Every structure is written in structure tokens, then in C-alpha cells.
Amino acid sequence: MTRLTQHLIVISFDCLSALDLPKLEQLPNFQELFDKAAVCKQVKTIYPSVTYPCHTSIVTGNYPNRHGVVTNTMLQPNRESPDWYWQRHHIKGTTLYDEAKKAGMTTAAFLWPVTAKAKIDYHMPEIFANRPWHNQIAVSFMNGSKLYQLKLNRMFGHLRRGTAQPELDDFVTESTVYTIMNKKPNLMLIHLVDLDTQRHRYGFSSKEASDAIERHDARLGKILLALKESGMYEHSTIVALGDHSSLDHTKVIKMNVYLKESGLIILNNKGKVKEWKAICKSNDGSAYIYLKDPEDVQTKARLSALLYSLVANEDNGIEFVLTGEDAGGLGADSKAAFMLEARQGFYFTEHLDGESIDVISTKDVEEGKYTYASHGYSPEKESYSTVFIATGKGIKPNVEVQSMSLVDEGPTFARLLGVDLGDTDGRVIEEMLDN
Structure with missing residues (x-):
């Protein structure tokens, strides 16, 4: 299968909604992304529309009943804080990062859900210290790239405050920039959670949520600049997406x-x-x-x-x-x-x-x-769509796809990388690809 790009950079802005598009279109770095991009302004999420099933659907092309991550947290009736589906072993079948690795590509993932213990080269998993005797940094180290995470924490750990936002996303962004500049991975999966946190805490249309979108624009700008300075930009496909909206x-x-x-x-x-x-x-x-x-x-x-x-x-x-x-x-x-x-x-x-x-x-x-x-609601809820924006290598410029599903993203990413996810629930969005 022909490979359409050398580098695929996927940035998930958790809880980014189709309703956010008017604001995104006014922000400088998102404006740059929209220029010559293929865009879908009505992406249908999956059911239940919660973060871990959504992100697993993105990298498998399958619905939760097939990939096995059917909700965020486990059924543990007497635990005030149940364990989440953190580990890769919860996923049935293959994933985008598995197939990229098999094809000899370099992979990186930062806070991408359900990747703990996955075979990813430069890896900071999303996993919480969920027992009184756990240490957050130690738990992350044990489930990802130990030495690489140690290096990132030495350089950028002063930016974070545990798992609190917006500091955690700032730390992830600096780690992403460093990895682009120094490792140039072929596949990079980045999960930013600031917006989702603010919407839960203050409401969908709150000033705090609006401020988080502006911070995301600044983070996007840093990533785009790193791609240019590293020499990767002209050889890369850059994708910004959401996983669900909220109400x-x-x-x-x-x-x-x-x-x-x-x-x-x-x-x-x-x-x-x-x-x-x-x-x-x-x-x-x-x-x-x-x-x-x-x-x-x-x-x-x-x-x-x-x-x-x-x-x-x-x-x-x-x-x-x-x-x-x-x-x-x-x-x-x-x-x-x-x-x-x-x-x-x-x-x-x-x-x-x-x-x-x-x-x-x-x-x-x-x-x-x-x-x-x-979130977690049915994808049929009114005004509940998310978005997909792709630009760069392998992407037809100035294309608007009228509708697509979250499960279509994985097969489309696989096609860009020249790998195969097998029989999936989703389809390759051929109309946005420059073959």
C-alpha cells in the first residue's frame, strides 16, 4: 500500500465541539491550520461518547463493542475512584500505533488514552495514581518509556502541578515540541485535556472554556513552529480533532x-x-x-x-x-x-x-x-457533533467533507501511513486524500 506521508501528527483537543468552529476560525494558529485544509464540521461521535472509548475508536476504526473499551472506568462498586481502562491490553485487535510500529515507523504518544504498557517508542501514557501509596510520576514511568519520561520531567516537570490543568497540557506541549525537534517520529498522538476539564467544572460556554480554547491555539502554534524548525513540516500531515462535545x-x-x-x-x-x-x-x-x-x-x-x-x-x-x-x-x-x-x-x-x-x-x-x-450522551443529541481538520502531505486542499464518523478516522490515518487496520467499522475518507 502506498504511503502518503512521512509524519502523521494527530492532536486530540478533548471536548472540542462543532460549536467551537466560529471561535477557532478567528484564532491565528487554527487559522493557519484551516488554510488549505480538509475539514469536516459535523463529525459523529460514538456511543457512549466518553473519552476512553472515543480515543480507542479513533485508533482502531471500531465501535466500543468491537474494540472492548466500552466506558471510561471499571465496574468497582465500592471504590470512590474506580480504575480506568488505562492499559493497552484492554483493546481487542490492532491499533494504528501497533501497525505503524510493525511497519518500522517511529511512534510517540503523550497522554493518549488506553496506551499504558503499549509498544510505543516515546511514550507518556495517561494513567493516574489511583491508590494512596501511588506516586503519579512513578506510575507514569512504569507504564510508558521510563528513561524518556524521566528526561522530559527533568526538563519540563517544573511546568506541571500533578494532573491539574492547564499546567498538565503545558507540560505535554513542551514534551511534544522536544520530541518533534529531537526524535522526528513518523506517528505522533497527542491528547490535550484543558478544554474538557474547564467545561466539566464551569460549563460549556463559560469564560474558562473560552480561555482554554485560546490556550489550545497557543499550544497548536508551538507544535506548528516545532514542525517547521525541525524540517518536518513539508513532509507531515497535521490533524486537529475532537472526540465528543458536551452539554x-x-x-x-x-x-x-x-x-x-x-x-x-x-x-x-x-x-x-x-x-x-x-x-x-x-x-x-x-x-x-x-x-x-x-x-x-x-x-x-x-x-x-x-x-x-x-x-x-x-x-x-x-x-x-x-x-x-x-x-x-x-x-x-x-x-x-x-x-x-x-x-x-x-x-x-x-x-x-x-x-x-x-x-x-x-x-x-x-x-x-x-x-x-x-458528555457520554447519544451521538444523535442535537448540536453534539465534533470536528476534524487535516492539512499537509496526502491531504487534498480546501475540501469540506459533509459528514463522517469518529470510526472513520483510524482507517483514514492508516491509509495515510500506508498500513492496514483490517476489517473496521469505519471507512477511509478517500474524498479528502490526495492519492
Whole structure:
């Protein structure tokens, strides 16, 4: 297969929305990217539209039910902070970086989700210190390129403040620039999270979110300058993309409270789960309901009656209920007994205490209990698309693709690199490629 580019640089701006395009078009470095670019202003995300499934779909070309990363975090009922799907081994099948490596290319990834322990040459994985005895830097080292990360931390560690934003993205940007200048990788995957953090914390259209977009423009400028100064620019394809949008909300649906009140969850005297027959796994804008025993027909029938009764009243915040089979048909986890979608203005949590519906207060957000905006919703939600901007080698200039899906990105990237992801759910967007 013919290779169309020597270097593919993919920058994921987490939570970048199609609604952000008017602002992006006014910013100097995004303006430079748009010049002669191929653009899709209506990219359909996947279901559930949360970060780890989304980024896995981007590099595999498959929906979550095929690549296996069906949500962000694991089902661990009594953990206040469940573990995430950090490691590469959670992904079924191959990935873009696997195939690039097999073809003899140099690879790099910075905070790209679900890459811990992956075979990537210059690698800083996204993984958190999720136990009291863990150290953040040590956890990162053990799951990525040890010596290279040590070097980056020695040079740029003064910029970061743990995993706090916007400092973490500033650290990642300087690490990216250094890697471009000194390693010139053939494939580079960069994940920047500042915008997503600000939208969760302050709301979709907040000043803080707007400021994050401007910081992203400055970060993009540094990366573009590094590509030029390194001599890579003329031989590179540069892609800026989002993984999902987000929606503001004012109310929280606590499905586990409903399940507890129905006797399907039993707590001990410390408020922890002692036994459960059914439990909610939140994706924020959507939620899975799992059965402890998938063959428990009686509990499934009770659960079905409860869920459909809740949907009947709009005040409960549930827009629709899917069976596990129907969820699988949309690319989500068919192993769930049911999947629920929140109405606009609502989102799901896994809390076991308090009322089943809670109104979000400023105090709750400041304490980190709730957020002001979330994602995870159905890709069919109104004004919920993301974006794709590509320019450089192998890209036809000034092309607008009317619509595409997140799963089309991986096959298109593979075509640019001259590698093959095999049979995928997505397609190569041939109309933007200069063959």
C-alpha cells in the first residue's frame, strides 16, 4: 500500500465541539491550520461518547463493542475512584500505533488514552495514581518509556502541578515540541485535556472554556513552529480533532438510589454495597445497568418494569431505555442488561446516597461531587457533533467533507501511513486524500 506521508501528527483537543468552529476560525494558529485544509464540521461521535472509548475508536476504526473499551472506568462498586481502562491490553485487535510500529515507523504518544504498557517508542501514557501509596510520576514511568519520561520531567516537570490543568497540557506541549525537534517520529498522538476539564467544572460556554480554547491555539502554534524548525513540516500531515462535545446540566440522576430502593442493591451499615442484583455504571450522559447474574430472568423483568416506569415521567430525566442487544447494535456494550440515555439538562452518577434526583449546587461542584457539563450522551443529541481538520502531505486542499464518523478516522490515518487496520467499522475518507 502506498504511503502518503512521512509524519502523521494527530492532536486530540478533548471536548472540542462543532460549536467551537466560529471561535477557532478567528484564532491565528487554527487559522493557519484551516488554510488549505480538509475539514469536516459535523463529525459523529460514538456511543457512549466518553473519552476512553472515543480515543480507542479513533485508533482502531471500531465501535466500543468491537474494540472492548466500552466506558471510561471499571465496574468497582465500592471504590470512590474506580480504575480506568488505562492499559493497552484492554483493546481487542490492532491499533494504528501497533501497525505503524510493525511497519518500522517511529511512534510517540503523550497522554493518549488506553496506551499504558503499549509498544510505543516515546511514550507518556495517561494513567493516574489511583491508590494512596501511588506516586503519579512513578506510575507514569512504569507504564510508558521510563528513561524518556524521566528526561522530559527533568526538563519540563517544573511546568506541571500533578494532573491539574492547564499546567498538565503545558507540560505535554513542551514534551511534544522536544520530541518533534529531537526524535522526528513518523506517528505522533497527542491528547490535550484543558478544554474538557474547564467545561466539566464551569460549563460549556463559560469564560474558562473560552480561555482554554485560546490556550489550545497557543499550544497548536508551538507544535506548528516545532514542525517547521525541525524540517518536518513539508513532509507531515497535521490533524486537529475532537472526540465528543458536551452539554450543560442542572440535575443528577442517581440510578443506584432507585435500585437500592427497589431492593436490587443492599448496603452495609457503612453505606457500602453488600450485595447487588443490578447496578448502574455511569457514562455521565448515558448509563449501563448490569445484572450480577445475566441469566437472572426475574430480576431483569423487575428492572425492566422499573426503568420503563421512570421513562414515563419526564421529571425523572431518562429519555429512553435500550436493551443490551439494542445498545450493542449502536456500538455500545451488549453485555449490559440495559442502557439509559439522559434527557438534556440531566446526567447520571453512581452515588448510593440521598435522593434519586438531585439539583446541582455551586457548593457540590466546588467540592467535586458534581459537574456543570458532561458528555457520554447519544451521538444523535442535537448540536453534539465534533470536528476534524487535516492539512499537509496526502491531504487534498480546501475540501469540506459533509459528514463522517469518529470510526472513520483510524482507517483514514492508516491509509495515510500506508498500513492496514483490517476489517473496521469505519471507512477511509478517500474524498479528502490526495492519492
